[in-house]
Amino acid sequence: MIGVVAAAAALSDPPSGSPVLDTEWVGPVPRDHKTRAPATLYALKAAELLGVGACTLPLVTVTGPTGPMVASFDRAWRLADGGELTGPGFAGRRSRRIHPMTLLRSLQNQVPASLSIERGWCGPCLNIFDHDRLWPCLIAMLPGLIESHGQAILLLARAGRGEEEGAKFRHRFPGEDNVEGAVALLLGDADRGLGQLCLGPRNTGLRNSLTGFDAALGVFACLSREVATAAFALGMAGAEDALIWTKNDNIHQQNG
């Protein structure tokens, strides 16, 4: 059982209706293709709204697509003659420069790195790829981090609407919403705070398995709508294959 002490989100679209919480920000983030991937920009905004200053709390980041990575290589592509790739060594053709930041912008660990640089979050860090069996791992690992440090930060970010990334998403999750953004959760003692997260059995009526980000998005929607309890389907075979959100009784005082 994990307690949600505080939550914030920066999203391309509201999870349901218009924003309710002060810690929710909705709209596309300004793109800055040269230095930061879109998922990083969402993550920085959500971290700002969470309001946790420089600290050595453990940070677990969950990153899906960070943005149109392939587009980072566009310039070299467009400069190509006859459809052949160029660039320093590209297909051994001829020398063209790729922007020096291309590598850094394309790295999957850009999200935690930028949070460390901009927010001063310098504690232990684990950066995980998003997938639909993620939450059982998180529910297993996070209590140890919370116990040793008092609290921990979980931040999930995704920007998957680029041309190629959007196609991949539709291929894997047909019919699902492809919300871009970041959800930041400050986690702590299960009995204090806004609500609790644990694993439980899946209700028969639940839809497809959710990625880590989508389940967190659901939790955030529960918070903003003050939903008492909810279950989110996970891609884990077995008895505990849903993430269960339960609002704490004191949530009204917390929000008030």
Place this chain on the structure above:
Amino acid sequence: MSPAHSPQDKQDPTSLDDGRLPAIAATAMVLPGGFRWKDLREGRSAVRFLGDTFPVAVGAPVTESLRVPEHFPYDIMPRGLLLAVEALRRLEYDSERRFGLVLGLPSLFSETEYVEHMLVHRHDEAEMGPMMGFAFGNPLDYLAGFAGARGPVLRVDSACATGNDALIAACRLLEAGTVRDVLVVCASSMLNPVGLALFHNLKALNDRSDLEASCPFDARRRGFVMGEGAAALWLTVDPPRSQVEGFVCGYGSSMSGVHFVDLPEDLTPVERACRAALRCGEVPSYVSAHGTATQANDAMETRLHRSLFGERAESIPLSSIKSMIGHCLGAAALIEAIVCLHALNEQIAPPTINLHRPDPRCDLDYVPLRARPIRGRYALSNAFAFGGHNASVLLRGAAL
């Protein structure tokens, strides 16, 4: 909002509830040049000339042929994934157990073929189809199926610190008690024109054109030599009798909070990771340096070693196997952790080769040129990555 605890050094737990340490029951490596541990012990070099189509002259490729698995569902097999499969093939683990899998396969470090293919074919639906298979965790799904993992699965990425972070994540899964066995596999392959071009543009790669270019702590060092490879290990709370290669005794990680390619002037965050790994002040008999052969890294590591061990710093050997096999990026740290186990079990420190003209700023015992006997139970393995990830693990051999 203030965090519940003020910033201070905290120890990460490592031992399991019953006080036992996570045991490493089996290891496997896929190294450049077809190398094995004995080649590293003997100070051989896997660095070779690459050819005219590459933007740099030398690298350290894996030279063994890699078999594409039967029934592989996609048309394109990124080399990083192929290396991971090979490491799992070589790992002797008990496939009857229910185990988890932690995969360290940094996307850009292992799938540059994917980027190149998408650039060429992105407007061609038929060609793009196979690429869809790699999206959203499919390398993890594929390798979990290949290995037979029935427990929790994770894919981590902290660039060049990925190997240590994968090992730390596996320890955390064991500590949580949700699984009793975890396979850790890390792989990286960027030794292709696109990958090399990306690092070359950052001026991180060595631009020398001789076979001694990978020379950590040497005055002539000018960046790292790119390698590729993979490693895998079986971490368990119930090791089979007579099948223990070592133990994970401690670990720590931190973020430096500096720009992506900078190293911190203030070593506090880096030290925090190392001290967490050293736990109760154990003194290692060997330190596996990150040792990339960049000017900044090697000088920083020398300062770090002195700061951590004070007067004892000069008597604790640290060496860089990257001098022999180059920098294997996302696989490097797990390879180095396994090398630490071999070093402890044979009580011999692998050398830093090509160290003929020591940098005056690097004035420690880097085990130059030849392996050296050591005596002790512990080895510290450090990894520092682009983005400011610091991750250290303390290992204990099975021999003592």
